[in-house]
Amino acid sequence: MNYVAAQSGAYLHHLAFESSDPERLAGFYADVMQMDLQQVSDSEWRCEGPARRVVVVKGGDKTLAYAGLAVRDADALEGMRGRAKDCGLEIVPSPSPYLNPGAFGVRDNDGNLICFGLAGKDTVKTMGAPRPHHGGPIWGPLQHLTFASRDLEGFVDFYHRKLGFRMVDRVVREDGSLATVFVTSNHEHHTIACFQTSEAGVDHHSYEAGEWNYIRDWCDHFASRGIQLAWGPGRHGPGHNLFAFIVDPDGNWIEISAELEVIHDRPCEDWPQEPRTLNKWGWARMRS
Structure with a gap:
């Protein structure tokens, strides 16, 4: 392909x-x-x-x-x-x-x-190592978008087969059906992903903090604004990234992510549909 x-x-x-x-x-x-x-x-x-x-x-x-x-x-x-x-x-x-x-x-x-x-x-996106933020905004480029869909096979057909995004990881149920798909258009683990759910829409969007201590700084900043974490800190299986989530006033989920896997040359991997795939450290926000 x-x-x-x-x-x-x-x-x-x-x-x-x-x-x-x-x-x-x-x-x-x-x-x-x-x-x-x-x-x-x-x-x-x-x-x-x-x-x-x-x-x-x-x-x-x-x-x-x-x-x-x-x-x-x-x-x-x-x-x-x-x-x-x-x-x-x-x-x-x-x-x-x-x-x-x-x-x-x-x-x-x-x-x-x-x-x-x-x-x-x-x-133009600023690339390279996170820059100091003392007295300025915390590092956190917009990184990926994750959808929810009733038609995960349609997602695969559109992004992977038609547009040519590379599929890097899949979450597979015991019956062999797909639960989640991760696709990328660059060196990062995923640019776009999708969960199969009963409703279509955006599941969350994510900002890359770069390093774990920047998640700490983001969480301290959220606390200073009276914003409670909705999920995390935790660690995903696919992508291996650390994460913390908050929710905006409209109900959109926002992820702060750190140390997302950089993809070089490996085949697509399958993960089991279970809580530890979503969060190796504890409670998982299961979509289906």
Whole structure:
């Protein structure tokens, strides 16, 4: 299989969420997730921090408006566009304010709008080691997006077979059916993942803290804002990352992750559907 998405080096550059109260939700991300806040219109707000960006627009709570993935260069973008066309996917305009002209969008099996493009020069992701945050925002680039879906096979067909994301791990039930799938478009363990559940939507989105002590700093920061942890600290099986979760005012789950596995060249692995796969350290938030 030609892993076009993986070859493009695509990474999760920004997310846009709908909210019945966009001002409240944007204010939460600005304060709790340490981003600058900008009101663009009566119905759109933008939150921007170091290598993390969230757009909030008027709409229904806990609804993804779109996800923006930035690719390596113009050739990679045209490769993604060509692959989408060859697979019969409808190409739609990208609504993203952070991707350069020429970006495009496609809708996945559940109707989620996924946009690909080149990041604007003023929004290029900062790579490398976490930088000191004394007196400034804590390190935490936007890292991955995890969906919930009734149609996990449809997820695999869209992201893995059609768009060319590389499948790195699967969680498999005793009867052999899939419970969770992790796919990547770069060197990190997963860019997008999906749980099979009774309802479709976003399960959570994640920020990469880099090192374990940065999760400590994030948790201290949440405590200073009166935000309680909803799950964790813990350690996942797939990806081996450490984690802590909070929930925003609309009910969206936010993960702070550290030390996510870097993928070099290994085959896809299967994990059993059991609590210790989700959390090696203790209680697991089982989806199905």
